[in-house]
Amino acid sequence: MNKFLSSAYLAACTSALALGLTLSSASADEWPTNDVRLVVPYAPGGTTDVLSRRVADLLQQELDANVIVENRPGAGSTVGTGRLSRGGRDADHTILMASPGHTIGAAIYPDLTYDPVEDFVFLQNMIDIPNVMVVPADSPYENVIDFVEAAKEENMTFSHSGVGSSIHMSGELFKTLTDTNLTAVPFAGSGAALPALLGGDVDVAFENMPTVLSHIRSGDLRALAVTSAERSEYLPDVPTLSEIGEYNLDQFITTAWFGLIAHSSFPEEAQSKMREALANVMEREEFLDFAEQLGAEPGQVAGEEFKQFIVEDLKRWEDVAEQAGISQ
Amino acid sequence: MITTSDFKRRVKDPGDVVAGIILLCFSIVLVFYLVPNYINEPAILQNPMMSPRWLPEIVGWLILLFSILLILQGFLLDRSSEEDERNIEKGSTRRFVLMVVALLIYVALFESMGAVFTGILATLVLFVAHPVRTWWVYSMAFVFPIAVTFIFVEVMNVPLPIAPIGF
Amino acid sequence: MENFSEVIEIFFSLDNFLAIAIGVVIGVVVGSIPGLTATMAVALALPFTFSMQPVAAILLLVGIYKGGMYGGSITAILIRTPGSPASACTLLDGYPMAQQGHAKKALKAALYSSVIADFISNIALIFFAAYLAKIALNFGAPEFFWLICFSLTIIISLASGSMIKGLMAALLGILLSLVGLDEVFGSQRFTFGNYNLMDSISFIPLLIGLFAIPEIIEFYRKKALPHIKAKASGAGLSFSELKRCLTTIVRGSLIGVIIGAIPGTGATAAAFISYSDARRRSPNRANFGKGEVEGVAAAEAGNNGVAGATMIPLLSLGIPGDVITAIILGAFMVHGLTPGPLMFQENLSLIYALFMGIMFSSVVLLLVGNVAIKYFSLIADIPKSVLFPIVLMFCVYGAYAVNNDTFDIWVMMAFGVMGYIFNRAAIPAAPFLIGFILGPMFEDNLRRSLLIGHNDLSIFVRGPITWAFIALTVGSISLALYRFISARREARNAAAKSQEV
Numbered sequence: 001m002n003k004f005l006s007s008a009y010l011a012a013c014t015s016a017l018a019l020g021l022t023l024s025s026a027s028a029d030e031w032p033t034n035d036v037r038l039v040v041p042y043a044p045g046g047t048t049d050v051l052s053r054r055v056a057d058l059l060q061q062e063l064d065a066n067v068i069v070e071n072r073p074g075a076g077s078t079v080g081t082g083r084l085s086r087g088g089r090d091a092d093h094t095i096l097m098a099s100p101g102h103t104i105g106a107a108i109y110p111d112l113t114y115d116p117v118e119d120f121v122f123l124q125n126m127i128d129i130p131n132v133m134v135v136p137a138d139s140p141y142e143n144v145i146d147f148v149e150a151a152k153e154e155n156m157t158f159s160h161s162g163v164g165s166s167i168h169m170s171g172e173l174f175k176t177l178t179d180t181n182l183t184a185v186p187f188a189g190s191g192a193a194l195p196a197l198l199g200g201d202v203d204v205a206f207e208n209m210p211t212v213l214s215h216i217r218s219g220d221l222r223a224l225a226v227t228s229a230e231r232s233e234y235l236p237d238v239p240t241l242s243e244i245g246e247y248n249l250d251q252f253i254t255t256a257w258f259g260l261i262a263h264s265s266f267p268e269e270a271q272s273k274m275r276e277a278l279a280n281v282m283e284r285e286e287f288l289d290f291a292e293q294l295g296a297e298p299g300q301v302a303g304e305e306f307k308q309f310i311v312e313d314l315k316r317w318e319d320v321a322e323q324a325g326i327s328q
Numbered sequence: 329m330i331t332t333s334d335f336k337r338r339v340k341d342p343g344d345v346v347a348g349i350i351l352l353c354f355s356i357v358l359v360f361y362l363v364p365n366y367i368n369e370p371a372i373l374q375n376p377m378m379s380p381r382w383l384p385e386i387v388g389w390l391i392l393l394f395s396i397l398l399i400l401q402g403f404l405l406d407r408s409s410e411e412d413e414r415n416i417e418k419g420s421t422r423r424f425v426l427m428v429v430a431l432l433i434y435v436a437l438f439e440s441m442g443a444v445f446t447g448i449l450a451t452l453v454l455f456v457a458h459p460v461r462t463w464w465v466y467s468m469a470f471v472f473p474i475a476v477t478f479i480f481v482e483v484m485n486v487p488l489p490i491a492p493i494g495f
Numbered sequence: 496m497e498n499f500s501e502v503i504e505i506f507f508s509l510d511n512f513l514a515i516a517i518g519v520v521i522g523v524v525v526g527s528i529p530g531l532t533a534t535m536a537v538a539l540a541l542p543f544t545f546s547m548q549p550v551a552a553i554l555l556l557v558g559i560y561k562g563g564m565y566g567g568s569i570t571a572i573l574i575r576t577p578g579s580p581a582s583a584c585t586l587l588d589g590y591p592m593a594q595q596g597h598a599k600k601a602l603k604a605a606l607y608s609s610v611i612a613d614f615i616s617n618i619a620l621i622f623f624a625a626y627l628a629k630i631a632l633n634f635g636a637p638e639f640f641w642l643i644c645f646s647l648t649i650i651i652s653l654a655s656g657s658m659i660k661g662l663m664a665a666l667l668g669i670l671l672s673l674v675g676l677d678e679v680f681g682s683q684r685f686t687f688g689n690y691n692l693m694d695s696i697s698f699i700p701l702l703i704g705l706f707a708i709p710e711i712i713e714f715y716r717k718k719a720l721p722h723i724k725a726k727a728s729g730a731g732l733s734f735s736e737l738k739r740c741l742t743t744i745v746r747g748s749l750i751g752v753i754i755g756a757i758p759g760t761g762a763t764a765a766a767f768i769s770y771s772d773a774r775r776r777s778p779n780r781a782n783f784g785k786g787e788v789e790g791v792a793a794a795e796a797g798n799n800g801v802a803g804a805t806m807i808p809l810l811s812l813g814i815p816g817d818v819i820t821a822i823i824l825g826a827f828m829v830h831g832l833t834p835g836p837l838m839f840q841e842n843l844s845l846i847y848a849l850f851m852g853i854m855f856s857s858v859v860l861l862l863v864g865n866v867a868i869k870y871f872s873l874i875a876d877i878p879k880s881v882l883f884p885i886v887l888m889f890c891v892y893g894a895y896a897v898n899n900d901t902f903d904i905w906v907m908m909a910f911g912v913m914g915y916i917f918n919r920a921a922i923p924a925a926p927f928l929i930g931f932i933l934g935p936m937f938e939d940n941l942r943r944s945l946l947i948g949h950n951d952l953s954i955f956v957r958g959p960i961t962w963a964f965i966a967l968t969v970g971s972i973s974l975a976l977y978r979f980i981s982a983r984r985e986a987r988n989a990a991a992k993s994q995e996v
Contacts (some may be wrong), residue, residue, distance in 0.1 A: 044538035050825030057542045068485050072899055075693035163681030186678045191815040192759045199946050201635040214813050214835035254875045292784050293828045337785050347920045368682040371732055375950050379678040380684055383938045387670045394663045417718040427715035434891045435908055439901045447888045454884035484539055486896045
């Protein structure tokens with residue numbers, strides 16, 4: 001071993017000693033007594049991940065504690081969520097960014113190890129993103145009615161970002177409600193699905209707003225409808241599916257929701273602190289700007305209301321999964 | 329050693345034959361047991377190529393075909409020149425066993441005892457296994473796991489398990 | 496050119512230069528730690544960019560990306576542990592070179608080809624983004640299918656030694672890649688009820704296991720050899736050697752650019768395609784896999800050629816081609832910018848400032864890389880009895896960190912044992928890896944094409960891109976067959992001659 005390495009090594013030794021002292025320095029008596037972990041049940045890079053990192057950054061300032069984002073991807077979101085449901089040592093400092101994967105996952109995986117409602121406390125719904133029914137710019141269909149009539153006659157395809165995504169399930173829901181000949185074409189994520197739509201390889205998609213908003217504005221895609229209960233302020237001229245009024249579409253109200261949940265043993269004190277901090281986060285300029293960029297609305301529900309919302313969402317996807325025959 | 333060399337004279341490459349037989353057995357299990365039992369096929373299929381079983385089945389049959397070819401190659405093709413590279417002089421069993429122990433320490437204790445503890449223990453075992461004679465190098469077994477864990481957890485925010493006993 | 500002064504104003508700030516420099520350094524360091532990939536580094540750095548100016552924020556992430564792509568090759572060469580998936584190809588020749596005492600030469604070759612490829616890729620991004628974006632849009636499932644078929648023919652040229660064993664390894668790779676949820680129906684395949692397997696086998700633990708662990712196992716199984724001290728890890732790369740590799744590097748870069756512009760293929764595939772292309776053309780064909788500089792150059796050119804080009808679909812179409820660009824897309828959005836056609840109209844000066852920064856990052860990479868080589872190459876002088884226990888520790892920590900799961904340590908160990916058996920049985924690991932990467936792409940695009948074309952097979956020959964790739968596939972297979980047969984004939988002639996004597 002040469003001189004440089006040994007001297008570098010000595011330096012490392014001294015600093016490691018210093019580090020050993022700092023590693024065990026958790027104090028304070030009020031929650032949070034430790035770092036807060038925000039579990040993202042998806043891989044880095046998706047909407048859930050970016051949103052979580054944005055929220056973690058702001059939450060950190062509100063709570064005055066470290067908020068560490070931890071990705072635990074797998075099988076929709078059920079691997080990360082399953083892990084949270086088992087509780088464990090840090091359960092009182094762990095929160096999870098849940099999304100439609102929470103309810104859809106529960107609907108399509110028959111042998112989940114957890115109860116998607118009772119095993120958790122529901123803190124705050126952060127944002128709601130509507131899905132948009134889009135067709136390529138050169139598509140002959142100008143509105144939903146035209147499209148449904150054509151799709152009753154001939155086979156059509158819709159792209160989605162993976163089995164069990166809200167994009168996939170929205171397509172299946174549309175298919176069952178309108179009784180049309182739609183075939184699902186899977187892609188590995190929205191990034192891969194988009195070129196097929198832009199290039200006209202598939203006929204329609206029910207994509208998340210942020211993925212397609214700029215393409216709608218640039219004229220490369222045509223929005224036929226949004227899936228939320230009310231028109232989106234970002235696309236005020238585009239009708240909602242429920243206002244079409246025909247083909248049972250009045251029942252089509254879904255949004256991709258993102259909200260924070262925790263293990264059912266999450267202490268009462270922590271819950272109230274967390275709700276307060278999250279309410280503050282949602283009022284911050286940075287958060288509202290980010291939501292606008294995603295074409296999203298700030299979440300409306302928290303606590304019991306949020307839980308009620310989850311119960312209804314779960315019921316809907318269970319029905320769709322059953323009718324479309326999707327179940328693992 | 330007479331039997332081995334005798335065997336070698338008839339079979340050019342006994343390693344290939346053994347590998348081929350193992351893979352042949354595996355492919356048979358794959359095609360006739362694993363694929364039908366561990367891949368669910370949807371009830372309605374418009375095209376056989378759409379089935380989740382399609383590619384695994386093809387791969388299974390191809391493995392079967394190639395394992396037979398591999399066995400034949402072992403009987404016919406002489407690869408004695410390559411044999412030299414593949415033969416290694418075996419070291420002491422003690423060292424090999426200690427290495428396996430170190431690997432087992434990682435897989436068995438990582439979650440429960442934490443990254444630092446298992447890191448130190450396994451590194452020490454490996455230092456003993458292939459004896460490191462410079463005494464101060466042993467301190468590396470303590471410094472590296474502690475420093476790296478610290479950097480992962482505190483600087484880069486990459487979580488590693490921390491043991492209940494404090495580090 | 497009234498915008499020009501605005502561009503200069505946006506670009507020339509200390510923040511931007513700092514962001515690039517810090518980004519590249521972080522990238523090289525993190526990329527060189529096994530298990531911590533460029534992707535992870537970019538994700539971890541994202542929150543720090545929230546409070547920065549948009550250009551500096553994006554440049555920091557781009558710097559990490561580029562540094563990470565190079566950093567991965569350092570450990571690949573020195574300790575046979577690919578720091579990031581794309582550098583798996585680099586170790587095929589890089590590690591043998593280091594073992595022969597040419598660590599520094601391999602590291603330099605990797606650096607120079609990375610920088611050159613990076614530069615070419617940036618040029619393509621700046622001048623040909625619009626054209627390449629069009630290709631990307633015309634690249635549907637059938638085109639993809641044939642691209643994958645063509646890439647699969649690489650296996651034939653990578654299967655050194657026994658063709659049967661190479662193909663066998665590829666088949667095993669394809670088989671293992673199918674573990675998890677089926678993409679079309681979501682049915683479970685070979686998961687045996689284990690939820691860890693539902694999302695398929697994690698790639699990074701597999702990679703570390705396959706290459707680094709067998710090396711460690713072998714070291715402790717072999718008879719102890721005295722440590723041979725190499726002086727300063729050998730000489731650097733001579734100019735004539737660089738010149739010899741230059742056409743390979745340029746060709747590899749172009750391959751990288753095209754692959755990078757098509758969303759969803761990735762740097763790993765580009766590295767292997769470039770490598771096999773170089774091997775097929777090189778007069779030193781026989782030396783590939785045994786420590787050939789050209790092999791290192793080809794692999795690194797291929798994977799770095801992707802870096803600039805993946806920004807093409809991102810900036811011009813708003814489509815992230817891989818996970819890293821997806822995170823960069825997130826960073827854009829956090830700063831109130833939406834990449835896509837509109838950005839070229841609304842924020843043109845900002846885009847040009849970004850381009851300047853991206854160009855500048857190549858220069859920084861060259862400087863940082865040279866410093867890194869100086870210190871990293873000392874690793875080659877550490878006795879293996881000290882080095883390997885610490886490498887193992889890094890591997891375990893890194894494998895765990897991918898998904899925060901002990902299961903991945905098991906995966907790593909299992910593939911370590913498999914890699915060891917592969918070594919013993921002289922089964923090459925590279926075709927296994929190609930099979931593992933391309934297997935799912937092959938199946939998905941085949942089925943996707945059938946879905947899009949409503950089961951009509953004519954979709955597979957629907958346009959010039961498909962025809963071109965069919966021709967390439969057929970050509971590649973015929974070339975391999977021709978070489979195989981003529982090699983056999985030569986061997987037979989040689990044998991006949993020696994018998995006559």
